[in-house]
Amino acid sequence: MIDLVAAEKAAGARGSPSDEIDLPVVECVLVVDDNAQNRMVAEGHLRAAGYEVVLAEGGERALALFRERAPDLVLLDILMPGMDGFQTCAALRQVQGGADTPIVFLTALGDLETHGRAMASGGDDYLTKPINRTELLLRVRSLLRIRKFSRDLKRSYQMIRYQRDALAKEKRLREQLVVFLASDLGTPLATIDSSLASVIGDPLLPDEYREPLDVARRAGASAARLARSLLDVNRSEDGALTPVLSDVDLPAMLEELRFEAAGRAALSGHRIALKLSLEQRTVPADRDLLRRALENLLENATRQAPSPSTITLEASSFAGAYVELRVRDEGPGVPTAMRARIFDKYTRVESSPPESVRAGSGLGLTFCRVVALAHGGQIWVEDVVPRGAAFCMRLPLRSQAT
Ligand SMILES: Nc1ncnc2c1ncn2[C@@H]1O[C@H](COP(=O)(O)OP(=O)(O)OP(=O)(O)O)[C@@H](O)[C@H]1O
Ligand SMILES: [Mg+2]
Numbered sequence: 001m002i003d004l005v006a007a008e009k010a011a012g013a014r015g016s017p018s019d020e021i022d023l024p025v026v027e028c029v030l031v032v033d034d035n036a037q038n039r040m041v042a043e044g045h046l047r048a049a050g051y052e053v054v055l056a057e058g059g060e061r062a063l064a065l066f067r068e069r070a071p072d073l074v075l076l077d078i079l080m081p082g083m084d085g086f087q088t089c090a091a092l093r094q095v096q097g098g099a100d101t102p103i104v105f106l107t108a109l110g111d112l113e114t115h116g117r118a119m120a121s122g123g124d125d126y127l128t129k130p131i132n133r134t135e136l137l138l139r140v141r142s143l144l145r146i147r148k149f150s151r152d153l154k155r156s157y158q159m160i161r162y163q164r165d166a167l168a169k170e171k172r173l174r175e176q177l178v179v180f181l182a183s184d185l186g187t188p189l190a191t192i193d194s195s196l197a198s199v200i201g202d203p204l205l206p207d208e209y210r211e212p213l214d215v216a217r218r219a220g221a222s223a224a225r226l227a228r229s230l231l232d233v234n235r236s237e238d239g240a241l242t243p244v245l246s247d248v249d250l251p252a253m254l255e256e257l258r259f260e261a262a263g264r265a266a267l268s269g270h271r272i273a274l275k276l277s278l279e280q281r282t283v284p285a286d287r288d289l290l291r292r293a294l295e296n297l298l299e300n301a302t303r304q305a306p307s308p309s310t311i312t313l314e315a316s317s318f319a320g321a322y323v324e325l326r327v328r329d330e331g332p333g334v335p336t337a338m339r340a341r342i343f344d345k346y347t348r349v350e351s352s353p354p355e356s357v358r359a360g361s362g363l364g365l366t367f368c369r370v371v372a373l374a375h376g377g378q379i380w381v382e383d384v385v386p387r388g389a390a391f392c393m394r395l396p397l398r399s400q401a402t
Contacts, residue, residue: 027144028052030071032062032088033106034080038129042075045133046140059083059091066095073144074103078114086121093122100150102143179234182227189224193217218264225292229367233345236370243286243374245399250283250315250323251276253291258313261298269307279317284399285375293371296364297327297391304331321397328390334381342381343369368393
């Protein structure tokens with residue numbers, strides 16, 4: 001969970017979040033003028049309008065008061081003995097909080113050159129003397145409003161940035177946790193699998209135990225595959241997944257896959273067909289990654305296709321430079337709107353598979369895309385006429401692995 005109090009602090013909020021309630025705040029104006037009459041007039045107008053006022057008769061005193069009282073706005077005369085208004089303005093901008101405090105110069109009426117210099121030296125606005133009450137109050141009010149808006153905006157921006165960073169950190173931690181879990185699961189799952197294999201391999205095992213033990217072994221294999229996919233997807237996000245390429249004999253590997261999948265598919269009433277139309281037998285690939293990607297496509301097809309129906313595993317050459325591997329089924333297909341997203345992490349089509357079918361984690365296709373891209377290839381899904389989906393992985397025959 002994001003710590004909102006910490007977010008407030010990071011955003012530079014004063015006090016507790018309950019300070020958010022808009023209590024009326026008395027804003028403070030610092031009036032700097034060597035002329036006592038001018039100070040008095042400005043003070044009178046401002047106090048009558050509800051502002052707090054502090055007075056300084058010169059630049060040095062103004063700086064000291066600014067540090068002490070942190071006023072919300074400064075009215076600054078230009079011609080003063082000692083530090084003039086321009087020097088005072090430059091010095092105020094260096095004081096903490098001075099950079100974004102509005103400074104309004106008091107200039108001589110009609111002296112256009114002074115107005116220009118006042119603005120150029122870092123003033124936010126100017127007022128001509130003698131001070132006109134309405135003009136003074138309008139100028140002060142609008143500058144204070146602008147200052148409030150810009151502070152609010154800055155604070156919201158800092159708050160959003162803090163929350164975004166906190167979310168990203170939380171997401172990283174969650175992913176690390178998942179990776180730790182996934183890597184810790186590998187060894188116990190392998191032990192369970194080998195123990196089950198030895199029990200199933202025992203010729204004295206009563207037949208009625210065989211099927212439930214097979215089911216347990218398949219479930220374990222599926223969990224192990226999920227754990228490995230998680231680790232590989234994560235590695236690829238960290239740029240650490242490097243396929244180990246060798247010349248993979250495609251017809252041999254696909255026949256092996258077909259054989260294994262056929263055993264499982266027979267139980268669910270599916271038939272697995274293999275169709276080869278290759279100009280060359282081998283492709284440079286990471287055998288383990290490619291095999292697991294195809295296993296996931298076959299498992300998806302088995303999960304989605306009606307029973308009985310045929311799932312086809314196809315391999316064909318393309319444009320003399322690629323091999324295309326397709327897993328085609330007669331299931332509901334993938335809605336057009338989902339096609340771009342279906343390869344994203346944890347994405348599942350809500351309407352499929354039917355409720356009776358175990359929902360997956362939505363990671364298999366992400367892993368398949370990681371595998372395709374790691375080989376310098378592509379993956380996509382096509383419609384099958386009259387019905388079904390075909391997941392196609394195109395791999396280059398000349399290695400372009402990343
Ligand atoms: N052949 C298919 N036909 C129709 N929809 C499919 C097919 N293959 C996948 N999908 C949809 O895409 C989703 C994502 O598939 P993906 O393989 O990424 O995850 P999963 O199968 O749900 O879980 P797992 O992580 O165990 O593989 C599936 O949940 C399903 O909704
Ligand atoms: Mg899957």
